[in-house]
Amino acid sequence: MDIKLVPMEDYQQIHRLRDYSFPKKYEGARRADFHYWIEHSTTLGAYDKEKIVGQILVLPLNMMVHGVQYKMGGLGFVATYPEYRGRGVIKMLMKRALKEMRQNGQWISVLAPYSVSFYRYFGWELFFDKLHYTIPIEAFPNFGRQSDNVKRFSFEWMNDEIFGEIRQFHNNHILGCNGGMIRNKAWWQRIERREPESHFIAYYNNENKIAGYLRYEIKDLLFHIKDFYAEGIDAEQAIWRFITSHKASVEKIIGATSVASHFGFQFDQPQFKREITQDVMVRVVDAFEFMKCYPWGEIQQRLFIRLQDPICPWNEHLFQIGSGGHVSIMDEDKVEDQYVLHLSINLFSAMMVGYLSVKDVLPLSGKKIAERTALNWQKALPVSFPAFFEYF
Structure with missing residues (x-):
């Protein structure tokens, strides 16, 4: 299976796969709209020889997080033909999509899930109660x-x-x-x-x-x-x-x-x-770059966070957030565990956009931290619930 950017001559294959995989065939203005986004998105196809058997579109969008505007990858139109399901096609497409978003400076991504558990596996998490x-x-x-x-x-x-x-x-x-x-x-x-x-x-x-x-x-x-x-x-x-x-x-x-x-x-x-x-999910694509732009609150002492992200290994580091919100990567053995917040990329993403608080994520993280450390994290994070009403 070959995963690559879809060239213009294969756009009609994207239309056919979308029409087969989703409930209603696009016609007229809706078809024209979909074609526009095929042309202007990061459109990825999984090829079996010359045939596209799976696809993902990453729409180039912009999202506000606590007053900071981020380039955002809107993930949509994820599909495979039924005879190719169970072969890891979507996993390959998702990994490539995340690499493309990182390369394009899209430090955060949003999608509307057909299955929450499915997309949680890839690092996305719920972030809005509508x-x-x-x-x-x-x-x-x-x-x-x-x-x-x-x-x-x-x-x-x-x-x-x-x-x-x-x-x-x-x-x-x-x-x-x-x-x-x-x-x-x-x-x-x-x-x-x-x-x-x-x-x-x-x-x-x-x-x-x-x-x-x-x-x-x-x-x-x-x-x-x-x-x-x-x-x-x-x-x-x-x-x-x-x-x-x-x-x-x-x-x-x-x-x-x-x-x-x-x-x-x-x-x-x-x-x-x-x-x-709960019909939208969020994921931080590149934690280091995301935190560099983040509007940190009061940082009284250095903060440390260790992320688990098996899909995106570039996020699996021990990060330090210092005075003025300066972010750096630390050696793993330099900090005692009680001063380190251990989070999956899912929990980290939901916390950083304001959906979950520090108190919410601590019981889910599976690791205890010093009370003072937890308090410092609470002071460092802005408090504002997110709201997201768009669909793609």
């Missing part, structure tokens, strides 16, 4: 009546000026959100191709500056919230007033947010259906 909500008409929020400055358009009836403001507002907002993904022009085009029936509103504050936006669809008596971003309570309530103004034509509001958002707390009737899913 709250899906269904609000029946009797529980629609009521924030009074007033005339709000909102402007509406859709992909079908486009307003380029307002759409430009929304795109800029979105990324400015994400810059301050842990775990969020920056959307470039190509990503917005992807959303348009995949969800062409989307409508938008932009909310403007008293200074006539955009302070929030909503992307939504209305279908089968459902008001489906796709994006909801607001700066401050005034913007949030104004957007909810717009949503509930559709009360005569919809029966339910559905959407998703972060479990950490305390969603619905300010509603008159906050008792409605909620469901939690």
Whole structure:
């Protein structure tokens, strides 16, 4: 089996494998969108002679981690033909994908798993608890009546000026959100191709500056919230007033947010259906480079961490984090074990993005450390739960 970057003349093989392996064949705009990402991603194929029998796409994306923007590899469209399963094809593809991400400076990676245990084997870990909500008409929020400055358009009836403001507002907002993904022009085009029936509103504050936006669809008596971003309570309530103004034509509001958002707390009737899913996983690809960019907090004494990562041997070191967040690799026998935090790459990844705390990972690590060491690690790590809403 030969693992290599897929040349242009084999792109149609990627389409065929995707169409065979996933539930619905791509056609029209969706097929065009997929072809764009074949061309612009690190597209890897497993070849049996001239035939592609397995594939992985690593999309070139950008992600915020505690205020730092990282190049991120979005792993998607992982597939093999059934007659080639059980031969280690995906393992070879995953290892090559990780090497390619490292070479491309993508120190972190995100994927949507079809099997959590499968991707845990390769070092990815859960990092976001998503709250899906269904609000029946009797529980629609009521924030009074007033005339709000909102402007509406859709992909079908486009307003380029307002759409430009929304795109800029979105990324400015994400810059301050842990775990969020920056959307470039190509990503917005992807959303348009995949969800062409989307409508938008932009909310403007008293200074006539955009302070929030909503992307939504209305279908089968459902008001489906796709994006909801607001700066401050005034913007949030104004957007909810717009949503509930559709009360005569919809029966339910559905959407998703972060479990950490305390969603619905300010509603008159906050008792409605909620469901939690865990459908994205994260992995640090290169721990040394990732930690060099990391926004460390208070480092009172040197920190030491030993990582276990059998898939990526370049991560299997004893690392020291010193004053100012300076990261270096240490000799294994230089530090007593009680001062070293021992973690798998899975736990390390979830901890560094804020999903797990030091107290969370210690019982899972299997090794005890000095109480003072644990306290120093707690002070050194930023505290902010991640939220990630994109799919690829």
